[in-house]
Amino acid sequence: MDANTQWVMTGTALLGVAGGVLGSFALLRRRALVGDVLAHAALPGVAGAFLATGTKAVGPLLAGAAIAAVAGVLTMSAIARFSRLKADAAMSLVLTVFFGLGIMLLGAAQRSPGGNQSGLDKFLFGQAAAIVGRDVRVITLAAALLCLLVLLLFKEFKLLAFDPEFGVGIGLPMAAVELVFNLAVVLAVVIGLEAVGVVLMAALLVTPAAAARCWTDRLHLMVPLSGLFGALSGALGTAVSLVGPRMPTGPLIVLAATGIFVASLLLAPRRGLLARSLRSLRTRKAAQRERLLVALYDLAEEAAGAGNAPAVTAEALERRRGIPARSAGPQLARLAREGLVDEAGGTWKLTGRGLAEAYQAARSERLHLVYLMHQADLDGGMTDQGVRPAFAPEIVPQLEQWLRQHGLEPRLLPGHTAGEVG
Amino acid sequence: MAAESELALVVRDLTVAYQRRPVLKDVNLSLPEGRLIGIVGPNGAGKSTLMKAVLGMVPRLSGEVWVSGRPPAAARQEIGYVPQRTAVDWDFPTDVLDVVMMGRYGTLGLLRWPGARERELAMAALERVGMAEYARRQISQLSGGQQQRVFLARALAQDARLYFMDEPFAGVDAATERAIVNLLRGLKARGRTVVVVHHDLQTVREYFDWLVLLNVRVMAAGPVERVFTAENLTRTYGGRLGSLAHVAGASPAPLRTSGGD
Numbered sequence: 001m002d003a004n005t006q007w008v009m010t011g012t013a014l015l016g017v018a019g020g021v022l023g024s025f026a027l028l029r030r031r032a033l034v035g036d037v038l039a040h041a042a043l044p045g046v047a048g049a050f051l052a053t054g055t056k057a058v059g060p061l062l063a064g065a066a067i068a069a070v071a072g073v074l075t076m077s078a079i080a081r082f083s084r085l086k087a088d089a090a091m092s093l094v095l096t097v098f099f100g101l102g103i104m105l106l107g108a109a110q111r112s113p114g115g116n117q118s119g120l121d122k123f124l125f126g127q128a129a130a131i132v133g134r135d136v137r138v139i140t141l142a143a144a145l146l147c148l149l150v151l152l153l154f155k156e157f158k159l160l161a162f163d164p165e166f167g168v169g170i171g172l173p174m175a176a177v178e179l180v181f182n183l184a185v186v187l188a189v190v191i192g193l194e195a196v197g198v199v200l201m202a203a204l205l206v207t208p209a210a211a212a213r214c215w216t217d218r219l220h221l222m223v224p225l226s227g228l229f230g231a232l233s234g235a236l237g238t239a240v241s242l243v244g245p246r247m248p249t250g251p252l253i254v255l256a257a258t259g260i261f262v263a264s265l266l267l268a269p270r271r272g273l274l275a276r277s278l279r280s281l282r283t284r285k286a287a288q289r290e291r292l293l294v295a296l297y298d299l300a301e302e303a304a305g306a307g308n309a310p311a312v313t314a315e316a317l318e319r320r321r322g323i324p325a326r327s328a329g330p331q332l333a334r335l336a337r338e339g340l341v342d343e344a345g346g347t348w349k350l351t352g353r354g355l356a357e358a359y360q361a362a363r364s365e366r367l368h369l370v371y372l373m374h375q376a377d378l379d380g381g382m383t384d385q386g387v388r389p390a391f392a393p394e395i396v397p398q399l400e401q402w403l404r405q406h407g408l409e410p411r412l413l414p415g416h417t418a419g420e421v422g
Numbered sequence: 423m424a425a426e427s428e429l430a431l432v433v434r435d436l437t438v439a440y441q442r443r444p445v446l447k448d449v450n451l452s453l454p455e456g457r458l459i460g461i462v463g464p465n466g467a468g469k470s471t472l473m474k475a476v477l478g479m480v481p482r483l484s485g486e487v488w489v490s491g492r493p494p495a496a497a498r499q500e501i502g503y504v505p506q507r508t509a510v511d512w513d514f515p516t517d518v519l520d521v522v523m524m525g526r527y528g529t530l531g532l533l534r535w536p537g538a539r540e541r542e543l544a545m546a547a548l549e550r551v552g553m554a555e556y557a558r559r560q561i562s563q564l565s566g567g568q569q570q571r572v573f574l575a576r577a578l579a580q581d582a583r584l585y586f587m588d589e590p591f592a593g594v595d596a597a598t599e600r601a602i603v604n605l606l607r608g609l610k611a612r613g614r615t616v617v618v619v620h621h622d623l624q625t626v627r628e629y630f631d632w633l634v635l636l637n638v639r640v641m642a643a644g645p646v647e648r649v650f651t652a653e654n655l656t657r658t659y660g661g662r663l664g665s666l667a668h669v670a671g672a673s674p675a676p677l678r679t680s681g682g683d
Contacts, residue, residue: 028514084441152533159524163510169477170580171498171529217560219515376596 005242008128011136011254012195012234014143019204020212020230024223026185027209029161031087036202039189041072041103043198046123046216047109058135062190065123069186072098073179102198112243126197126250128238135194142191146184150223156220157181161403195238200250204230206302207257214268224286229264233257283363292331294365295321296341296350297358301412310412311347356414359403364388370402371395429491430455430584431476436485438468440474445471445473447639449485453632455583456613458606460620460630460646464659467637469619470506473586477503489584502582506589507569512562518572519544519557525579540579547565547578550608552601567598574605585609585616592621603629625648 019035026034042065047066050056065097072094079090109120122130131139150157158176159167167174185205192201212226237253266273295317300310314332317323332348335341340354352357368389371378378395391399429452436449461469474480476487476495480594489497499515502525523536523542530536548554550637551571556564566570570590577585590602609616620626626633626646633649635641635658642654 028511030511046519048595155530155535156532158516159527162514162516162521163505163524164507165474165505166477166503166524166576167527168479169498169501169503169505170525171495172528213515217515217562218517219520222515280621378597 004132004314007133007136008131008195008242008270009235009238011131011139012128012238012249013231014136014139014234015188015192015195016204016208016232016234016253016257017227018143018146018230019192019201019224020208020226020228021147022185022188022207023180023207023209023230024212024219024226025150025157025161025181026205027213028219029164031091032206032209033088033091033095033202035185035189035205037076037091038069038072038182038186039193039198039201040095040102041065041098042069042186042189042193043123044068044098044105045071045102046193047102047105047120050109050120051105051112057300058194061120061123064194065193066186068098068102069189070183073182073186076182077179077404097257099198123193124195124199125248126193126195126199126200126253127243127246128195128249131195139191142187146188147227149180153177153180154220154223196250196253197248200254203254203257204233207254207261208233211257211261211264214264216270217270229257233260283387288327288331289335290361290365290387292317292323292328292335292338293354293358293361295323296348297355297362297410297412300350300355300358301362301410309349311344311349313347324351339391352414355412359410359412359414361388364390366403366408366410367391367396367399370399370406370408372407426665428455429453430457431491431617432488432491433472433476433683434486436472436475436487437483438471438480439483444483446475446640448602449636449640451634451640451643453615453617453634453643455490455615456610457608457615457632458630459615459617459632459634460626461617461634461636462623462658463636463641469636469657470588472636473588473617475588475681477501478679479585489562499580500583502577502580502585503522504573504577504587504590506592507566507573512564512569517557517636518548518553518561518564521561521572522547522575522579525576528580543581544575544579547575550578551575551605565595567594570594570598571601574602578605585614587616587618589619589621591625601664623655 023032023035026032035288043069045064045066046061047064048068049061052064053060055061075086075094076087076090079085079093080087083090085093106120119130148190156167156172156174159172160174160177160181164178174415188205189201192204196204208229209222209226212222213231215225216222233253233256236256238249240256241247241249241252264272266277269275296312299312299316303312304310314325314328317328318325332341332343335354336343340351340357341348342351343349371382371389378398382389382391400409431451431453433449433451436446437444438446449472461472463469471480473658475482476494478491489493489501494501496498519541523540525547526536526543530540544556545557548557551574553568553571553575556568556572561569561572574587574590577587591599594602606616606618617628620629628651630646632644633646634643635649637658637660641658642649
C-alpha cells in the first residue's frame with residue numbers, strides 16, 4: 001500500500017468517524033434524513049462556485065457547498081417557523097428544490113468553456129482517489145473539531161435528541177443548540193462530498209449509528225461505537241474502490257456500512273434478530289413447561305381430592321386442559337428425563353421432586369389469579385415479569401389469605417405421599 | 423391583598439394564538455405560593471398551552487408573566503416542568519438515573535459534564551419517588567407509572583420553587599397515583615407551589631386547594647371550595663359537561679345549552 005493510498009484511507013476513515021458520531025444524534029432525534037437533505041442542498045453551491053470562479057480547485061468548490069448547505073439549514077428552519085408544514089415536508093422540499101437547482105447549474109457548468117469534462121460529476125457519487133494530502137489535513141481538522149464539539153456539547157445534544165422542550169423549560173438555549181448541531185452536520189457533509197458524493201453521504205450519517213444502536217443501550221457507548229463503525233466503513237469501502245480503476249467510492253463505502261449494519265442487526269446480543277428469536281423460543285418453551293406442570297398439578301390434586309390415584313392421562317390433558325397430545329408427548333418425555341414425572345401404563349404421575357416443582361408453579365399461578373382480582377388494593381408488588389409470576393415478600397401473606405378465602409390454596413402438598421390431601 | 427412578590431405566578435392579559443385561532447385569550451391569573459393548584463377545563467381549552475406560554479416554549483401574542491415577581495427568563499432554575507410522558511421516545515438509549523440528572527442541566531450550565539454531585543441529587547430524587555432501585559434500568563423497560571415517576575424525579579432533582587405538571591395522572595396505575603399525590607403534598611409542606619393540569623373532576627376536591635377553570639379564557643379561579651361549583655363547571659364546559667355537573671356537589675344550576683362564543 002503506497003503512501004497516497006494510506007492518505008486516502010485515513011481521510012475516508014476520519015470522515016466515517018465524523019459521520020458516525022454526529023449521525024447518532026441525528027438518528028435518535030428522528031432526523032436521520034437531515035444529512036441527506038443537506039448533502040443534496042450542497043450541490044448548487046459546488047456548481048455555482050465553479051461558474052462564478054471558473055476554477056476546479058477543491059477549496060472554493062467546497063466553500064460554495066458549505067454556503068448552499070447552510071442556506072438549506074436556514075430554509076428548513078424558516079419553513080418550520082413560518083408555515084404549517086411539518087419537518088418531513090420541509091426536508092423533502094429543501095432536498096428536491098436545492099438538488100434540482102444543483103443539477104441545472106451542473107448542466108450549465110459542463111456546457112461552459114473549460115467546463116467540459118470539468119470533473120464536477122465526481123461530487124455526485126464521490127471519488128476517493130481524487131483525495132490528496134492537503135484534503136486529508138482538512139478532513140482531519142474538521143473531524144477533530146466535530147468530535148471535540150460533541151464532547152463539549154454532549155449533554156446538550158442528548159437533550160436535543162431526547163426532550164428539547166424540557167431543555168427550553170430549564171433555560172438552555174435549545175434553538176442555538178439545534179443550529180450548532182445542524183451546522184456541524186453541514187461541516188461533516190461538506191468534507192465528505194469529494195470522497196462519497198452528495199447522493200450517498202447520508203448513509204454515512206445513518207447506517208453506522210443504526211448499527212451501533214443494536215449493540216448498546218447507553219448513549220455514551222453508542223456514539224463512539226458509531227464512530228468506529230463509520231471509520232471501518234470508510235476504510236473498507238476505499239480499499240475496495242482503489243483496486244479497480246474509476247470505481248466510485250461512495251457506493252462501496254455505503255455497501256461496507258450496510259454490511260456492518262446487517263451483521264449488527266442479526267448478531268447483536270440483546271437487540272439482534274438472532275438473540276431475539278432465541279429468547280422468544282426459550283420463553284415459549286418455558287411457558288409451555290410451566291403450563292404443563294400446572295395442568296399436571298391441578299388434575300392430580302383433583303384426583304387425590306376424589307380419593308383416586310393422582311395419575312394423569314394424556315387424554316385428560318387434551319380434553320380438560322387443551323394441551324394437544326401431539327405437543328404434550330415430547331414435553332412429558334422431557335419432564336421424565338428431568339426426573340419430574342413417571343409413566344406407568346399410559347398415565348403420568350408426578351415424582352416427589354416433580355410434585356415440589358409443580359406445587360410451586362401452581363401456587364404462584366393461583367397467587368397471580370388473586371393478585372389480579374385484588375390489584376386495586378395493593379401497592380404494586382409484582383417483582384419479576386418472568387414466565388412464573390413472582391411477588392414482593394411483604395404482600396405474600398395478604399395474597400395467601402385471599403387464596404384461602406377463595407378456596408384456591410393448593411391442597412396437594414409436596415413431601416407427603418400421594419393421596420394425602422390437606 | 424398580597425404583594426406581588428408573595429405570588430408564585432402572575433399572568434396579565436396573556437393571549438396565545440396558533441395561526442389565527444386564539445388558544446388563550448386575555449388570561450389574567452394570580453396564583454399564591456405554597457398551594458396545590460389544579461387547572462381544569464375541556465379539551466382544547468389551552469391548559470397545556472398556558473404552561474408552555476409561561477415557560478416560553480410557545481410564543482406569546484401579548485401579555486406579561488411574573489414568577490415570584492420576576493420575569494420567567496430570570497427565574498428559569500426555579501421553575502420545574504413535568505411534560506406529558508408521551509412527549510418523548512422511551513426507547514432512547516439511556517438509563518433512569520441519566521434522565522433524572524437532566525434536571526440538573528440548567529443549573530450546571532452549558533459545556534459542563536454532570537458529576538458526582540449531580541448523581542447524588544438525582545439518586546435522592548429517585549429515592550423520593552420510590553424508584554431508587556431502578557436507577558440503572560434502561561428506560562424502555564419501565565411501565566407507564568414508572569415513566570411518570572422518573573419525570574417527577576427529574577423535576578425534583580431541579581429543586582424548583584414552582585412546578586408545572588402536565589397531566590401527571592394520565593394513564594398511571596393506582597399505586598403511582600397515590601405516590602404522586604403524596605409527593606405533591608410533600609412539596610406543598612416544603613412551601614413549594616405546584617400547578618397541575620388535571621382531567622378528572624372526581625378527584626379535584628381531594629387533590630387541590632386552589633383551582634383554575636380554563637376554557638380559552640379564565641372562567642373562574644380561587645380556593646377550591648369557592649370555585650368548584652356546578653355553575654362554574656357548566657360555564658367552563660359550555661354545557662358539554664352534562665350529567666357530570668353533579669361532581670361539584672352543589673345545588674344544580676340551570677344548564678345553559680349553548681356555549682358562549
